[in-house]
Amino acid sequence: MxxxxxxxxxxxxxxxxxxxxxxxxxxxxxxxxxxxxxxxHVEPHRLPAPKKTEKRAPSVSSDSCNDCSHVEPDKLPPQKKTEEKAPSVSSDNCKGCSKVINKVLEHYSQTWTKQEENYQKYRSQLHTRCRGSEKAILTQANTPVGSKILYDGEKQRFRKVTLELFRTFMKESPFSNKTWDTCAVVGNGGILTNSNCGNTIDSTQFVIRCNLPPLENEFKAHVGSKTDIVTANPSSYMKKFGGLQGQRRPFVDSLQKYGNSMMLLPAFSFAFSTPPCLRALYSVEDFEIPIQPVFLNPEYIQNLTDFWRSQGVREIRLSTGLVVTSLALEICTNVHLYGFWPFSHHPHGFQPLTHHYYDDRKANYFHSMPSEFKLLLQLHSQGVLRLHLGQCGEQ
Incomplete structure (x- = not known):
């Protein structure tokens, strides 16, 4: 059971x-x-990937795509950006430099007129703080025997003024109590090539040139030949003439084209500059040519550096061009600048330029504006001096 x-x-x-x-x-x-x-019942996030790709494809034109406005500007193709920002500049001629050049032209294209109040302001400040008319060069009046010359590039070094060194100084400044009506400061920029500015430059009362530039033959029509001051950095003649350690006749002959102008030597910027500058002076004396060697005063350079730094110049050392432009603003009523253009392309035709009008070296600046040129452009805009860009007679 x-x-x-x-x-x-x-x-x-x-x-x-x-x-x-x-x-x-x-x-x-x-x-x-x-x-x-x-x-x-397929969830939206599982839609095929090609549909997304079709929406974002850059080849889709705005005419056939009403939903393309969400694309951010920084995702546009590079060539589209270039065309929007600089439609007048060919990318083949000036890759990336158009922005800074167009910025310059915005200020430069305005009709230039001298503004006497602005000019007098700068002239007065330069005279008060730097005293170029009295101290730009070393003289027997401002640098007596037994005094010390402090190198502006090496603050810890100095040179005592011996009787032999004192003998090489001019008795007094050639700029004291003098004013020239029109002055041309001529840089060596490639922008002077084919500029036909020679006659215009030579028509001014006082002409200052930089670093022993060539003036003869094919260059004369574009840069002129008249010279009242020419600067001579040791680098401009040391390699070419063997440091003046051997034969000096070739060097002396090269100076003949400057006539009886003053040759401004930076003998006391650095200690290594002193011997070659003294050899240059002795060469001129020995061959008795009319050019007059004078020494740039390092105290003046230091005062200038402090002054322009307060105006926004960032360079550690001032260029020769800015130094002589500063002097011109003190001693000249109307200052004109030629050959000051640091960029790789011409501001009007945008053709490539060399660094100097007499060589094939490439220009230094492509996409930025050096602070010294920015200052010169500012002075031009304020009617303090006139900056010439382009061919003479067309400005």
Whole structure:
């Protein structure tokens, strides 16, 4: 009897398990059939990738794509940026330099007129703080025997003025109590090439040139020949003439084109500059040519550096061009600058330029504006001096 009861219970349990299994399989089958009949329930984030690519493809034109305005400007193709910012400049002629040149032209293109009040302000400040008319060069009047000359490039070094050195100084400044009406300061920039500015430059009363530039033959029509001051950094003649250690006749002959002008020597900027500058002076004396060697006063250079630094010039040392321009602002009523253009391309035709009008060396600046030129452009805009860019007669 007990065995029959256990057997009955086992059969009922088995039937119950079979029923559960059938119910489970039925549920799975129902779910599968429902899922297959509703395949439209695909989530948006599973859209095919090509659809996104088609929206962002840069080749899609704005005419056929109403939803392209979301593209940020900095994602535009580089050539599109260039065309928007400088449509007048060919990318073949001036890659990347158009922005800074166009910025210069914004200021330069305005009609230039001298503004007497601004000119007098700068002239007065330069005279008060730097006194170039009296101290630009070393003279027997401002640098007596026994005094010390401090090198402006090496503050810890000095040169004592001996009787022999004193003898080489001019007796007094040639600029004291003198004023010239028109002065031309001539740099050596490649912008002077084919400028036809020679006659215009020579027509001014006083002409200052930089670093013993060539003036003869094909250059004369564009840069002129008249010279009242010419600067002579040792680097401009040391290599070419063997440091004046041997024959000096070639060096002396090269100076003949400057006539009886003053040759401004930076003998006391650095100690190593003193010997070659003295050799240059002795060469002129020995061959008795009319050019007059004079020494730039390092005290004047230091005062100028402090003054222009207060006006925003960042260069550690002032260029020769800015030094003689500063002197011109003190001693000249009307100052004109030629050959001052540091960039790689011409401001009007955008043709490539060399660093100097007489060589094939490349220009230094391409995408930035040196602070000295920025200052000269500012003085031009303020009517203090006139900066000439381009061919003479067309400005």
């Amino acid at each position: 007990i065995g029959l009861l256990w057997e009955g219970r086992g059969m009922r349990g088995h039937c119950f398990s079979v029923m559960l299994t059938v119910l489970f399989l039925g549920t799975l089958l129902t779910t599968f059939i429902w899922y297959m009949s509703n395949d439209s």
